[in-house]
Amino acid sequence: MASSSTWAQDVITCDLCDNPTQQFCNSCQVSLCRGCINKHVESLKTQTHDIVPFKDRRELLVFSSCASHPNQKCEGHCQQCDVPVCFRCVTGPHSGHTVIDMSEMVQQMKEEIKKETEEIENLISRFIISGADIDKKISNLNEKFKTMEREGENMRKTWHKEVDNIFDTLQSTIRKMKDRRLRALRSHQSRLQDSGTKLECITKENKKILKSNKVSDATSYKSELKDFKDIPTDVDVKIPSLNINTVQGRELSIELGEYKATLTQTSLSSLTDEVSILSVRKLLDKAKVIVTISSGIKPLGAIICFGINEAWVQSQDKFIRRFDIHGSLKDKITTECKYYPGYISVTRQGELIYSDIQRRTVNIVRQGRIETLITLPRGWHPRGLCVTRSGDVLVDTCTPNGSHEKIVRYRGQTAVQEIDKDDCGQNIFKGGINGVLLEENNNGDICVSDLDANIVIVMDKTGRIRFRYNDQNGQFLRCVDDCGVLQGPAGLSVDSEGRLW
Structure with a gap:
């Protein structure tokens, strides 16, 4: 039978053939054309049939036919056997059993189905809300991981910059060392050249005096040899060794003269000048003051x-x-x-x-x-x-x-x-x-x-x-280590080379 939602749009056809329906059996809930009315009544002779025009139909429960008694409708339900039964079943094999009206059972079942449907609808709503929440979580997760990726990339740039700083400093140190030593060598070379020129002039003058017959030339002679004897003919310019070592691929250490740098997987530090204003590289029992500067500022x-x-x-x-x-x-x-x-x-x-x-x-x-x-x-x-x-x-x-x-x-x-x-x-x-x-x-x-x-x-x-x-003895510690950790109240500061001022 066509659903009620389509009656206004579709032609309702007979349930026994394809002709348009004109009648309706309220007893059997069957749509009929005029030609199939007798056929329907003949097929269910033992039942009463309330046949009315289609527009006067009433929607009633449609009971299933009994499997044991043809042409009988199962209008009851045997509670003991949990099966639908007709009137003849009740007086026959199900005699003495508790039988309830099928309409009551259907009503109870529909109430249970209604409650379950409401729970399902509530569950669907919860799923929709949870799905929306998961969408937010996915969005937040993506954003947080993007932030982590950005931070990682920024950290990569920072570490690369630190590495570049170390090697830039190393190259600058090498150039300065080379320049200082070249200046020393060239200065000494220039001094030797000037001294040689002067000595050549003195030699010429001395040879003239040796050839001269004048007493005054010999008596007025003053030796300048002592001014040149102490000039060293050679200068020892020490070239520092560049030591680059790796430890199991996890640590790189560089040392060139007083310049030292260490690069590890977890830390990067650069130290220069073994002689510092105040040594804080090691934990000392007593600080060693290297230089005291008078600024004239009080306080x-x-x-x-x-x-x-x-x-x-x-x-x-x-x-x-x-x-x-x-x-x-x-x-x-x-x-x-x-x-x-x-x-x-x-x-x-x-x-x-x-x-x-x-x-x-x-x-x-x-x-x-x-x-x-x-x-x-x-x-x-x-x-x-x-x-x-x-x-x-x-x-x-x-x-x-x-x-x-x-x-x-x-x-x-x-x-x-x-x-x-x-x-x-x-x-x-x-x-x-x-x-x-x-x-x-x-x-x-x-x-x-x-x-x-x-x-x-x-x-x-x-x-x-x-x-x-805070210090156990109540003496407040305001400067912690050589990492630039803390500025103390007396104006403490750690410079980029790890020295404490």
């Missing part, structure tokens, strides 16, 4: 190394001065600070930057001119500074009363990261009048000296705390 403030043999020094005045290892003043910057700069640092390009607490700015000195690099939001003031290997600037910022403190990472003039809470939502920094001093170590960790809390905090580059440290 000394922040110190940041510049190149190999120079450092910028900040004090409680408007000036930032640059001294060399011999104590000579090489440069002097007059800042626009109302009182004095908050802190100083140096970019990877060697440009000096300093914080101006009152103006809420971080300024940079370029070719002797002062420019504003970063302006902090209203209500926040900059203090400690650190320039990372990637070129970002880490700024210790605080509210005017010092009650709230955070480290902000700036990329150019844009703040890209704020660090102030730990994983539990607690303030990482105590806050107060002193603030924090910060540095990035060779692992890319952010090392912070919280002067108000008397503690050292080491965080990874995401701001997640790795560990905290």
Whole structure:
């Protein structure tokens, strides 16, 4: 029989033939044409038939025919045998069994089917929502792995740059060594040539005196031989050996005179000058002071190394001065600070930057001119500074009363990261009048000296705390090692060659 949804569109045909239907048997739920009415009644003589015009039809349950009794409809269900039964079955083989009306059973089953259908629909909705969530997770996963790939590529470039720096330095060192020795040889060669020329002139004059009969020529003669006897005829210019060694393909070490560099799978370091200002390569019981520099500045403030043999020094005045290892003043910057700069640092390009607490700015000195690099939001003031290997600037910022403190990472003039809470939502920094001093170590960790809390905090580059440290005896350790880990309150700094100032 055609479904009710198609009655308005399709011609309803007789269930016994292909002719259009005109009648309907309500008892059997069969569509009939006029020619098939008798055929239908004859085929089911034992049943009553309620045949009406098709438009007056009633939708009723259609019971199945009994397998044991032809022409009988199974209008009951035997609970004991779990089979459909007709009236004759009930009085026959199923006599005495519990039989329920098939209509009731169908109603119960439809209720169960309805509930199950609702559960299925709910399950489909959950699957659709979960599928959408998985789409988001796939998108996030792709984005995070793309980020990791970008970070890996950036790290590749960084390491390649570090390797290039080592070998650029090596080549520069080789050229400088060669130039110094060539100058020494050529200078001595020039001295020998000049001396030889002078000696040839003296020889000519002496031969003239030997041929002369004048007494005065002989008596006025003064020997100059002693001035030339001490001139060495040879000069020993030592050529250093270049030693390049590999250890099982995992480590490369280079040594040329005082220049040393080591490249491993996990670390890259470059050391020069075995004689340092302060030796911190080994853990010493007592620090060995190599050179003491008198700057004439009282009190000394922040110190940041510049190149190999120079450092910028900040004090409680408007000036930032640059001294060399011999104590000579090489440069002097007059800042626009109302009182004095908050802190100083140096970019990877060697440009000096300093914080101006009152103006809420971080300024940079370029070719002797002062420019504003970063302006902090209203209500926040900059203090400690650190320039990372990637070129970002880490700024210790605080509210005017010092009650709230955070480290902000700036990329150019844009703040890209704020660090102030730990994983539990607690303030990482105590806050107060002193603030924090910060540095990035060779692992890319952010090392912070919280002067108000008397503690050292080491965080990874995401701001997640790795560990905290303070001295067991209450004597606060503010400078940790030779990796540029920490700037101490007395203006400690480690230069690019691993020397502590």
